[in-house]
Amino acid sequence: MASSPIPPERRRATIADVAKEAGVSSATAGRALGDYGYVREEIRERVRKAAEDLGYRPNSLARSMITGRTNTIGVVGADIANPFFASAMRGIGDVARRDGFGTILTNSDEDVALEGEAVGLLLQKQVDGIIVSPASSVETDHLAEAAESGTPVVLFDRDVVGLTADAVLTDSVGASRTAVGHLLDLGHRRIAIIAELRAALDMEWRNWIGSAPAPDTRMLMPSGARLLGYIQAHAAAGVPVDPALIRGTGSYDPNAARERTLEVLRLDQPPTAIFTVDNVMTHGAYQACREMGIRIPGDLSFVAYDDMEWMTFVEPNITALSQPVYEMGKVAAEMLIRRLRSPEVEPARRLLDTTLIVRGSTAAPR
Amino acid sequence: MASSPIPPERRRATIADVAKEAGVSSATAGRALGDYGYVREEIRERVRKAAEDLGYRPNSLARSMITGRTNTIGVVGADIANPFFASAMRGIGDVARRDGFGTILTNSDEDVALEGEAVGLLLQKQVDGIIVSPASSVETDHLAEAAESGTPVVLFDRDVVGLTADAVLTDSVGASRTAVGHLLDLGHRRIAIIAELRAALDMEWRNWIGSAPAPDTRMLMPSGARLLGYIQAHAAAGVPVDPALIRGTGSYDPNAARERTLEVLRLDQPPTAIFTVDNVMTHGAYQACREMGIRIPGDLSFVAYDDMEWMTFVEPNITALSQPVYEMGKVAAEMLIRRLRSPEVEPARRLLDTTLIVRGSTAAPR
DNA sequence: TTGAAAGCGCTAACAT
DNA sequence: ATGTTAGCGCTTTCAA
Numbered sequence: 172m173a174s175s176p177i178p179p180e181r182r183r184a185t186i187a188d189v190a191k192e193a194g195v196s197s198a199t200a201g202r203a204l205g206d207y208g209y210v211r212e213e214i215r216e217r218v219r220k221a222a223e224d225l226g227y228r229p230n231s232l233a234r235s236m237i238t239g240r241t242n243t244i245g246v247v248g249a250d251i252a253n254p255f256f257a258s259a260m261r262g263i264g265d266v267a268r269r270d271g272f273g274t275i276l277t278n279s280d281e282d283v284a285l286e287g288e289a290v291g292l293l294l295q296k297q298v299d300g301i302i303v304s305p306a307s308s309v310e311t312d313h314l315a316e317a318a319e320s321g322t323p324v325v326l327f328d329r330d331v332v333g334l335t336a337d338a339v340l341t342d343s344v345g346a347s348r349t350a351v352g353h354l355l356d357l358g359h360r361r362i363a364i365i366a367e368l369r370a371a372l373d374m375e376w377r378n379w380i381g382s383a384p385a386p387d388t389r390m391l392m393p394s395g396a397r398l399l400g401y402i403q404a405h406a407a408a409g410v411p412v413d414p415a416l417i418r419g420t421g422s423y424d425p426n427a428a429r430e431r432t433l434e435v436l437r438l439d440q441p442p443t444a445i446f447t448v449d450n451v452m453t454h455g456a457y458q459a460c461r462e463m464g465i466r467i468p469g470d471l472s473f474v475a476y477d478d479m480e481w482m483t484f485v486e487p488n489i490t491a492l493s494q495p496v497y498e499m500g501k502v503a504a505e506m507l508i509r510r511l512r513s514p515e516v517e518p519a520r521r522l523l524d525t526t527l528i529v530r531g532s533t534a535a536p537r
Numbered sequence: 538m539a540s541s542p543i544p545p546e547r548r549r550a551t552i553a554d555v556a557k558e559a560g561v562s563s564a565t566a567g568r569a570l571g572d573y574g575y576v577r578e579e580i581r582e583r584v585r586k587a588a589e590d591l592g593y594r595p596n597s598l599a600r601s602m603i604t605g606r607t608n609t610i611g612v613v614g615a616d617i618a619n620p621f622f623a624s625a626m627r628g629i630g631d632v633a634r635r636d637g638f639g640t641i642l643t644n645s646d647e648d649v650a651l652e653g654e655a656v657g658l659l660l661q662k663q664v665d666g667i668i669v670s671p672a673s674s675v676e677t678d679h680l681a682e683a684a685e686s687g688t689p690v691v692l693f694d695r696d697v698v699g700l701t702a703d704a705v706l707t708d709s710v711g712a713s714r715t716a717v718g719h720l721l722d723l724g725h726r727r728i729a730i731i732a733e734l735r736a737a738l739d740m741e742w743r744n745w746i747g748s749a750p751a752p753d754t755r756m757l758m759p760s761g762a763r764l765l766g767y768i769q770a771h772a773a774a775g776v777p778v779d780p781a782l783i784r785g786t787g788s789y790d791p792n793a794a795r796e797r798t799l800e801v802l803r804l805d806q807p808p809t810a811i812f813t814v815d816n817v818m819t820h821g822a823y824q825a826c827r828e829m830g831i832r833i834p835g836d837l838s839f840v841a842y843d844d845m846e847w848m849t850f851v852e853p854n855i856t857a858l859s860q861p862v863y864e865m866g867k868v869a870a871e872m873l874i875r876r877l878r879s880p881e882v883e884p885a886r887r888l889l890d891t892t893l894i895v896r897g898s899t900a901a902p903r
Numbered sequence: 904t905t906g907a908a909a910g911c912g913c914t915a916a917c918a919t
Numbered sequence: 920a921t922g923t924t925a926g927c928g929c930t931t932t933c934a935a
Contacts, residue, residue, distance in 0.1 A: 183686060183687075185927095185928055186929065186930095187928080187929095195905080196905070196906045197928090197929080197930095198905075198906060198908095198929095198930080199904085199906070201928095201929065201930060202904095202905085202930090205929090205930075207931090208904090208905095209905085210904075211904060211905085214904085226682075226686075228657070228660055228661055229661055229928090229929080230663060230927090230928055230929070231661045231662050231663070231929095232598050232607070232662070232663050232927090233602060233911090233927070233929035234928080234929055234930075235911095235929095236596075236598050236599060236910095236911045236912070236913095236927095236928080236929070236930090237910085237911055237928090237929060237931075238911095238930075239911085243641075250627065251617070251626050251627050251630065252620075252623050252624050252863070253623075254618075254620065254623070257617055257620070257623040258618050260617050260618075260642070261616065261617050261618040261644065264642065268643070268644075273641050273643070273659075274641065274643075275609075275639050275641050275642075276630065276640055276642045277630070277640075278627065278630055278631070293639075295594055295595055296597050296598070296609070297596060297598050320592075454846060457850055458850070461849075479847075480847075481845075481847030481850060481851070483824070483827075484823055484824070484847060484851050485852075486851075551911095551912055552912065552913065552914095553913095561921080561922085562922045563913080563922090564913095564914080564924095565922070567912095567913065567914060567915095568914090568921085571913090573914080573915090574914090574921090575921085577920060577921085580921085595912090596911090597913095598911090598912080598913090599911075599914085600912080600913055600914075601913095602911095602912080602913070602926095602929095603912090603913060603914045603915075603926085604913095604914075604915095
């Protein structure tokens with residue numbers, strides 16, 4: 172197998188080497204290999220042969236310096252270990268590869284400062300565009316800066332105020348209204364909700380109850396938007412909201428979700444149903460239910476935002492809001508690449524559909 | 538909000554702009570900003586101020602052209618949507634960021650040709666090193682080429698023959714022996730195994746039964762190695778292997794695993810236990826068990842390779858081999874970065890420990 | 904259709 | 920300690 176008697180070239184072959192080997196100028200060699208300009212077919216073949224012989228590989232760095240394009244997309248997600256982002260990343264990666272782009276991946280851990288650093292890194296590396304799931308809907312200077320300096324930004328899963336950019340979103344408020352409406356329709360009147368609620372605005376939810384004007388949805392993070400949907404569903408059904416049933420973890424931490432769930436289940440007047448706003452919250456809440464030996468749906472109906480494969484493994488199967496996550500990733504990449512090709516088109520907000528899959532974990536309260 | 542009367546600079550500031558603004562040469566500006574060479578503190582401050590004012594961002598492309606380093610790691614995994622690779626990627630990303638590296642992610646889908654393309658892309662982009670989970674243990678020319686041309690390679694989760702490179706591995710054969718040994722100890726004599734077995738060598742398992750010499754473990758892919766462990770465990774216990782209980786899917790496809798499992802469960806002499814060799818196989822096999830209404834562990838004991846969070850959600854909890862996946866990712870990145878800093882040290886193979894977590898899905902056969 | 908030469912933005916020699 | 924100059928490998932004028 173590996174039997175090269177000649178020690179491998181330390182220095183990689185450059186286009187100048189290829190040109191010399193083929194007996195042409197480096198400009199011509201570049202044209203032959205890079206498919207630009209005019210080259211006689213015969214020469215092209217000769218250059219190709221020489222490149223082959225030398226094991227030539229173009230240096231995209233040098234190319235990018237001139238063309239100003241790196242054919243690279245930067246992605247800033249919260250946590251690639253979260254199946255939500257993993258699926259999205261797969262969608263992004265598939266489209267990117269199809270169109271000849273590479274993808275640089277960074278994790279922000281929902282931290283605005285880390286996100287800013289990540290964006291800075293991507294900008295230094297001259298990525299052609301950035302797909303970001305912002306850690307905050309309001310602290311977005313770094314995103315605006317990127318966009319203004321000519322690196323287009325596509326928002327993923329989270330909207331932002333004061334930034335005109337392409338975005339791939341779902342209607343969190345509406346989907347949540349549907350899910351909670353399902354529980355209300357079944358007759359539930361005490362529905363717990365477990366949510367992160369870490370952004371300042373999301374934590375002002377007490378103001379949303381009653382007759383006050385609704386907050387601007389775009390300023391909310393997903394967990395806030397989903398809580399808003401919860402409140403709206405109650406309002407629509409004429410069912411009062413009990414603030415004691417609303418539990419915020421303050422972070423994306425399954426154990427915190429577990430603890431908040433244990434608390435709410437131990438109330439004197441416990442809920443008859445529970446709604447978890449994403450897969451992290453679901454993880455902790457489900458664990459808590461198991462620990463307490465809660466029977467689902469006998470003691471408690473359970474609705475989760477985000478469908479996961481295991482939800483059909485457990486007994487009963489879990490009713491869930493399913494988001495087209497892989498598709499969202501694909502769309503995000505497609506929007507970005509389209510913008511790179513035609514920068515002038517108006518930024519668009521694509522809203523993808525969420526589906527409530529009713530399974531065995533929801534039933535009328537006893 | 539967005540009210541900038543002055544149209545944003547189209548062209549990004551370069552070091553020449555900064556130098557002029559600060560009244561120094563571009564070399565000095567470079568030294569001040571890049572922390573190399575000598576600069577008077579006062580000048581450094583002046584340059585920093587100028588850079589700040591102009592919103593200067595170094596162009597890493599240009600820097601990389603000279604230094605020959607991009608501070609970027611390339612990663613070639615099979616599928617980032619698979620939790621195994623997602624966790625590993627998180628580990629890699631964390632270490633990379635800590636040490637100032639970016640990460641380019643590509644998916645190979647277990648396809649050698651795609652893997653080769655991915656490696657080529659990474660090489661063009663001049664990554665400093667590559668972490669790869671090879672799609673084949675024998676077709677590895679592209680990896681050898683990368684290594685020989687000066688881009689170090691770290692093998693992740695899968696060994697390879699004929700390539701001396703750093704590697705992060707687990708002892709699949711041994712771990713599998715432990716898991717199957719656990720079942721044999723409980724008294725099981727008919728244990729099914731569901732595995733990919735897609736590589737040519739992995740499919741020659743019939744030759745491993747009996748007294749023939751064992752195959753070279755390094756030539757096997759994980760599913761083959763795990764099957765080898767299964768066979769060894771049987772041999773050690775003096776229990777004959779029934780080939781009818783060995784089912785290969787030929788691909789990483791949960792539905793294929795589901796079908797193979799249905800088949801084996803419908804045998805005239807069905808197994809009393811089942812062993813699945815990774816999370817994809819587990820997914821399909823568990824689904825099949827649910828469909829057939831199999832009672833675990835009453836009708837069937839269940840052992841899975843790869844621990845997943847949901848395994849404590851289902852009743853009974855699933856006995857599983859837990860791999861330190863996140864840690865494996867970290868170690869891979871650390872090995873690569875160490876090699877970048879000191880290329881001369883001998884390549885090492887790090888073996889991380891796998892733990893059998895005995896839960897409720899395994900019991901003595903009825 | 905080809906070649907010579909300039910230059911992308913930066914750093915590394917080499918002066919001073 | 921600072922400036923001048925020469926490139927890194929490639930593409931893009933501009934001539935021929």
